[in-house]
Amino acid sequence: MTSLKAYIATRIVLTIPMILILLTLVFFVMRVLPGNPVIAIVGMKASPKYIAELEHQLGLDKPLWQQYLDYLGKLIQGDLGTSMIWGRRPVIAEIMDHFPATLELTICGFLVSIIIGIATGMIAGVKSGGKVDFSMRIYSIVAYSLFIPWFGMMLQLVFGVWLKILPVGGRIDPLLEPRHITGLYIIDSILTLNFDSLVNALEHLALPSLTLGIVLSGIYTRLVRSSLMEVFSQDFMRACRARGLKTSSILFRHGLKNALIPILTMMGLQFALLLAGAVLTETTFSWPGMGTFLMERIEYRDFTTVQGTIAFYALFVALVSLVVDLIYAYVDPRIRY
Amino acid sequence: MLKAIRSAGADGLMIIIGLIIVISVTFMAVFSEYIAPYDPITPVGRAVEPPSSKFIMGTDSIGRDVFSRVVFGSRTIMMVVLLSTAISMLIGIPLGMLSGYAGGLLDRALSLVMDSIYAFPGLILAIAIAAMLGPGVYNTAVSLAVVYIPTYFRMVRGQVLSLREQLFVEAARAIGARGSRIMFKYIFPNLVYIIAVVFSLNVADAILTEAGLSFLGLSVVSPTPDWGFDLKNGQRYFLSGIWWPVVFPGVMIILLALGFGFLGEGLNAIMGKEER
Numbered sequence: 001m002t003s004l005k006a007y008i009a010t011r012i013v014l015t016i017p018m019i020l021i022l023l024t025l026v027f028f029v030m031r032v033l034p035g036n037p038v039i040a041i042v043g044m045k046a047s048p049k050y051i052a053e054l055e056h057q058l059g060l061d062k063p064l065w066q067q068y069l070d071y072l073g074k075l076i077q078g079d080l081g082t083s084m085i086w087g088r089r090p091v092i093a094e095i096m097d098h099f100p101a102t103l104e105l106t107i108c109g110f111l112v113s114i115i116i117g118i119a120t121g122m123i124a125g126v127k128s129g130g131k132v133d134f135s136m137r138i139y140s141i142v143a144y145s146l147f148i149p150w151f152g153m154m155l156q157l158v159f160g161v162w163l164k165i166l167p168v169g170g171r172i173d174p175l176l177e178p179r180h181i182t183g184l185y186i187i188d189s190i191l192t193l194n195f196d197s198l199v200n201a202l203e204h205l206a207l208p209s210l211t212l213g214i215v216l217s218g219i220y221t222r223l224v225r226s227s228l229m230e231v232f233s234q235d236f237m238r239a240c241r242a243r244g245l246k247t248s249s250i251l252f253r254h255g256l257k258n259a260l261i262p263i264l265t266m267m268g269l270q271f272a273l274l275l276a277g278a279v280l281t282e283t284t285f286s287w288p289g290m291g292t293f294l295m296e297r298i299e300y301r302d303f304t305t306v307q308g309t310i311a312f313y314a315l316f317v318a319l320v321s322l323v324v325d326l327i328y329a330y331v332d333p334r335i336r337y
Numbered sequence: 338m339l340k341a342i343r344s345a346g347a348d349g350l351m352i353i354i355g356l357i358i359v360i361s362v363t364f365m366a367v368f369s370e371y372i373a374p375y376d377p378i379t380p381v382g383r384a385v386e387p388p389s390s391k392f393i394m395g396t397d398s399i400g401r402d403v404f405s406r407v408v409f410g411s412r413t414i415m416m417v418v419l420l421s422t423a424i425s426m427l428i429g430i431p432l433g434m435l436s437g438y439a440g441g442l443l444d445r446a447l448s449l450v451m452d453s454i455y456a457f458p459g460l461i462l463a464i465a466i467a468a469m470l471g472p473g474v475y476n477t478a479v480s481l482a483v484v485y486i487p488t489y490f491r492m493v494r495g496q497v498l499s500l501r502e503q504l505f506v507e508a509a510r511a512i513g514a515r516g517s518r519i520m521f522k523y524i525f526p527n528l529v530y531i532i533a534v535v536f537s538l539n540v541a542d543a544i545l546t547e548a549g550l551s552f553l554g555l556s557v558v559s560p561t562p563d564w565g566f567d568l569k570n571g572q573r574y575f576l577s578g579i580w581w582p583v584v585f586p587g588v589m590i591i592l593l594a595l596g597f598g599f600l601g602e603g604l605n606a607i608m609g610k611e612e613r
Binding site: 017021022025029134145146147148149150153157168268272275277279280284294295298314317318 | 457461462572587
């Protein structure tokens, strides 16, 4: 167990440079690139005096290195600044209003993609080389090429307008909103035993999750297929067959279980794809998550909120990749040594 | 090469289908003026006319011909994507070669930076850059380029790491060739094929990201014809049954991404077979 602890410690230390680089990148994009954020906020026509005032207010008149240190210093304290519009609320509070919606969507999208991906990947891996395998390969390319807004709108048309069985947008009927505990409506409605809300929330989740999940499932089809083929070629699989184990046991207990381990390592990167895909899914389905929020604030030129949200994405991605690596080390002891 | 495609069966078929799609769209982009029946930015009919013999893809919400916009839209997306890919390659490939060949601290630092950018959700990074730079073909190209530099960097670096240990490079070093000569004369030619594969797969991805950016309204401004942007403009009327301004540009985005995807996948499979 000590080796696992040592691994966790090293891995956490190694995350720090990654976080620093990502936050620096965000700073670079928001402050150093040509394009003055203040002019971006107020437009070209504003008076120079007003621009200077706003620059001072945002600390943009300080030297760049000092702005950079201020920015990092505040981030360490969890301060992402305050919004520039409406209630001037802390950015982190605004993000937390929208984060659960995105988390719920990405988790469900992830589940859809992994279920479809494992199923199609197994079909392809078991019958590798044949027509079935080839059609699964085509599936993985086609699924990934489905442009999310377009595919989402087609699902809206079929299930929302023609069949009229699923809602085409939003997260829940306003009247059925469960009491906020975690902010994840599925969990909140289960905790409060509010089953009407649960059903309603699931209905609203269905199309966005399917859209996101199907588009990203192609990646798992490919990963599961090649990983399964790799496992099948190993000696212990021949041993399993020689001992006369049932095909299903060979496939699931020995094959799939070992094939899924390398896929775990890829999940950190896949998660970035999920987050990016979620932005498009959310805007297509008016899903009130981080993506819709980010786009809304870009439109309102709420500079501090945009910067804070992007920095939050960076922190979140770094955290997820850390967690994925730790799970991987826990599942596969070879990593720790 | 041609022989390899012919003998590759299903993979060869993928390459051919991919090439047909890519060449057709490129043709459309180059000769838009001759293909499009109407001016893409002026209203030529009544609003939201369904597809007919006069307007084969119908008209959009202000009476512009959807087909003409689809044709000219190919020019916008191809320009942005090819320009951005050129920038990514021009930066990513030399940096990857340098990093892989030189090794040491430089390699570690560059890899860490590139891996970090690579881990960040591409579209969100592009959104941030595009929002700061403002709309336009060049700005969008730059936003996309930053996202894809690490893809080329990582692939080239990995290849160079294994190539520099090979005998022919060692021989070159033994006869006293300088580092720059080894890189360009001995290592670079061995990278060309894999760059072609990564290029195809990467362009497929960049097309979807460009379309995503313009769907979010961050790429071009009205009245520029652009598939993702037109899709966004059609969204408002889509669920009330006006499907044509959405379906056609969307199909084109998917088709073009598929074309490059097939091409890359086919080339990749053939390369894998040759290595075996």
